[in-house]
Structures are given as structure tokens and as C-alpha cells.
Amino acid sequence: MTDSFNTPKPIFGSEAGSKEYAASLDMADPLRALRDQFIIPSKANLASKTLAKPGLSNEPCIYFAGNSLGVQPKAVGKYMEAQLDTWSGIGVLGHFIELEGSPLKPWQLLAEQAAGSMSKLVGASPEEVAAMGTLTVNLHLLLASFYKPTESRKKILLDWKAFPSDHYAIESQIEWHGLDPKETMVLMGPDEGEYEVKTEKVLSIIDQHADDAALLILPAIQYYTGQLFDIPKITQYAKARGLVVGWDLAHGYANVPFKLHDWDVDFAAWCTYKYGNGGPGSMAGLFVHEKHGRVDYSAGEDGPKFRHRLTGWYGGDRSVRFKMDNKFKPIPGAGGFIVSNPAVIDLTTLIASLTAFENTSIEEIRQKSFKLTGYAEYLLLKDTTDETRQFTIITPADHHARGAQLSVLLKPGLLHKVAERLQNAGIICDKREPDVIRVAPAPLYNTFSEVWTFVDTFKSALSS
Numbered sequence: 001m002t003d004s005f006n007t008p009k010p011i012f013g014s015e016a017g018s019k020e021y022a023a024s025l026d027m028a029d030p031l032r033a034l035r036d037q038f039i040i041p042s043k044a045n046l047a048s049k050t051l052a053k054p055g056l057s058n059e060p061c062i063y064f065a066g067n068s069l070g071v072q073p074k075a076v077g078k079y080m081e082a083q084l085d086t087w088s089g090i091g092v093l094g095h096f097i098e099l100e101g102s103p104l105k106p107w108q109l110l111a112e113q114a115a116g117s118m119s120k121l122v123g124a125s126p127e128e129v130a131a132m133g134t135l136t137v138n139l140h141l142l143l144a145s146f147y148k149p150t151e152s153r154k155k156i157l158l159d160w161k162a163f164p165s166d167h168y169a170i171e172s173q174i175e176w177h178g179l180d181p182k183e184t185m186v187l188m189g190p191d192e193g194e195y196e197v198k199t200e201k202v203l204s205i206i207d208q209h210a211d212d213a214a215l216l217i218l219p220a221i222q223y224y225t226g227q228l229f230d231i232p233k234i235t236q237y238a239k240a241r242g243l244v245v246g247w248d249l250a251h252g253y254a255n256v257p258f259k260l261h262d263w264d265v266d267f268a269a270w271c272t273y274k275y276g277n278g279g280p281g282s283m284a285g286l287f288v289h290e291k292h293g294r295v296d297y298s299a300g301e302d303g304p305k306f307r308h309r310l311t312g313w314y315g316g317d318r319s320v321r322f323k324m325d326n327k328f329k330p331i332p333g334a335g336g337f338i339v340s341n342p343a344v345i346d347l348t349t350l351i352a353s354l355t356a357f358e359n360t361s362i363e364e365i366r367q368k369s370f371k372l373t374g375y376a377e378y379l380l381l382k383d384t385t386d387e388t389r390q391f392t393i394i395t396p397a398d399h400h401a402r403g404a405q406l407s408v409l410l411k412p413g414l415l416h417k418v419a420e421r422l423q424n425a426g427i428i429c430d431k432r433e434p435d436v437i438r439v440a441p442a443p444l445y446n447t448f449s450e451v452w453t454f455v456d457t458f459k460s461a462l463s464s
């Protein structure tokens, strides 16, 4: 199989600007059947809930907001029904047995079923991944275990424009240790006038703090610019200088492939409702490298030895979970970080969302994504020059440094006009005040023809 990490950037010739050409790309798309596994909201439905013009048809909208909330997989309804039948049919026995014909395992095994599927998307062994909680809560739990400030090493290196929740989590963890965030948080940003944070810049900041930083945490993909960081390089560099390294995969999960284990990442966390299509607030995932999840059972009288963490009974080994003897014996691996009895309904929607990846792979999805996002970029830039263009794409042009998102920075004053025109045409994308539109063509369900229509609408809005 093609390794996406070496795939050259797709090139589009002069004939690629026509609507027919977009349709031909759709015909040639090996993943085009996947779209049928999803329910795309209709233009009519969206119009009735917004200020859009009436008269829009029942046809699907153009949904380019999968970086914010993915659309609903058809499997969710089916799996939910099976789960409700299990609950109503056998009650508490559902913990240990499955109802005949149900695609779901007994409740006690569901978290493992989800972790096993997610592990393939992030490049980890099933034991290195846990399905649990929600992203920010999981970041707190991971930081509780991995952020161990000492007198000499206490700083945390993070993204200058970190998603607010991550920023708050890190800030409050620092305060929780009685430290001052002003002296302890090191924000890493781009050079003046730029948007991309160059890898060299990150490495030089790591060098500056090689003696006093405890931890580095960055988003795999920066939510605003869409930049995908060079995770293996930054991880290796920071670890060689004694830092613990964690990544937030919120915008990367189910979008780009990772090799978290091979890259020697210490820990990672992600939500599953963006490119993962798990549904609003769906259950999240976390990664703990195998070497941090080991349990030494021969440690002696006081019980097994394992990495310090905040614990709860569902992180305890299943064989002793119901002994109720108050002797915590963690599940080896990431499962040992689970705290509570997991929400079975949440696990059900998560597992249903993961069925979309059963007949494909994240590598295959990435191949389509290169083309789809590349095509959007090609069409946007076509027939424009730096002088005539009324916008700048602030997402890196290197396709290995981005996922399925382009952030388009408009000249001041254009955002509302453009956003209104897109909305009236039944195109959903995300606008960030004051001047940015984020477009996320999701390879699981978006088409080249949709990209074509989007750019056509966008450009005619600009020229009107």
C-alpha cells in the first residue's frame, strides 16, 4: 500500500477547472461509495433553521464543517437500537452477555472494542488506547500523571493560539501545582506576519527551555490555521532533551494517519465528533505509550507498581474489579487510566461511527484527502495572482503539513458577504471572526463536485 508520508502532492492540469472534470474525479474515486454510509443534512432543513433564502431543495447540503462536527453515520441508528434492545431485553445481564444478533459486545467489553478500532487510526496497539470520557477531562487526567514539575523543570511548552479548552486545562494544572502560569506557560507561535509555526522555530524554543521545561504539548493539527505539525521530529527532539511529550489529536483523529507508538509519543488525547463522526460530545480516546502503561506485579507486599495516576474502579483489572477488596490492580496499558463505568450509549455511537473505517483504512482516506483538499486549493488559486486575490490561504501549502482543511483569510470586510452567499447556496462551513473561513472537505463523504461548487460560489461572491 502507498505510504501517505511519502506521497507526492497531486498536480492538476489546466483542464481541471471544469465542472465535468470534477465529476470525472468523483467517478474515479475508489472511496466514493462510503458517502452512502452517512446522512447529509438537506439544504431545505438547514434553510428552515437559518436566515437562508427559502426555495432551497431537498437535496443534501454541501457539508464542509466536518472539522467541527461530522455528519451522522447511518450505523448509529442501527447500533443504538440494538443497544436499547439489549438494555430492555436483559437488563443487568447486558454487562456480561450479548443479545443474539447484536453487533455489539457485552458492556464490560465495549470499551475495548472501541479502543481496538481507534488504535488503528492513531498507530498504536489496542492496549495503548482507551475509549473514555471527553477530551478536556482526559487531558486533565493525563496531565495529572505526566506533568510532574520539579524545582528546576516546571515549564510547559504549548501552542500560542491553543484551543481555549486546552489553554485553560494547562493553565489550571499549573495553578493546581501552586505555580504561576505567567512564568510557567511558554507559548510557541509563528514569526511576525506568518501563520505557520515552522518546525525549526519549535525546535529552537525547545532548546531555549531544555533545562527548565517539564513538558511539551501541541495540537497535531492547529484548529485555526490547519497546520499539521511534524510530530515525529518534534517529539524526538523534545524527548532527547528530557521533556515529556503529549499531543492533542482533536483535529487529526480520523483525518490523518499517526504512528504514535513508533514515534515514541508519551501520551495523546482526542475527541471523536469532528472527522470521527461520533456525534456531539461523543466519547473520546486517549493514548498512553506502552512503556508508561506497564504494571509490575512482582513489586512486593504493597501490591503492583505502576505509573502514578488518578484512579477509579474501571481502570482496575477485570478479574478483580468486582472483588471489592480495595486493592487497585490496574489494567496494563491505557485501559488502566479509565476511571468510571463507561457510558454504554456513548460507546455505542462511537463504535457505530468507527464502522465507517472497516472497509477502508486511514491511509486510503488520506490519499483521497490529499486530492480533495489539493483540488480545493488548486481551484481557489486558479486564475488569481498574489496581487488580484482577495484572500490568502493561511494553511500550509505543503500537503504533508495539513489535513482536510483550508483556512481562508479574507481581506477585511468581506466575511459576512461571503458567508451569507455560501449559506444561501446551502454550503456549510465555519467562519471565524473577523476574517477567516475554514473549509473542511471530509474524504469519507465529500465529493470533488462539491468542492467545485463551493469554489464557484465563493469566487462569484467575491466578484459581486
Ligand SMILES: *Cc1c(COP(=O)(O)O)cnc(C)c1O
Pocket: 134, 135, 136, 137, 163, 165, 166, 219, 223, 248, 250, 251, 271
Ligand atoms: C474540539 C477541541 C476541543 C474540545 O474539547 P471537549 O473537551 O471535547 O469539549 C478541545 N481541544 C481542541 C484542540 C479541540 O480541537
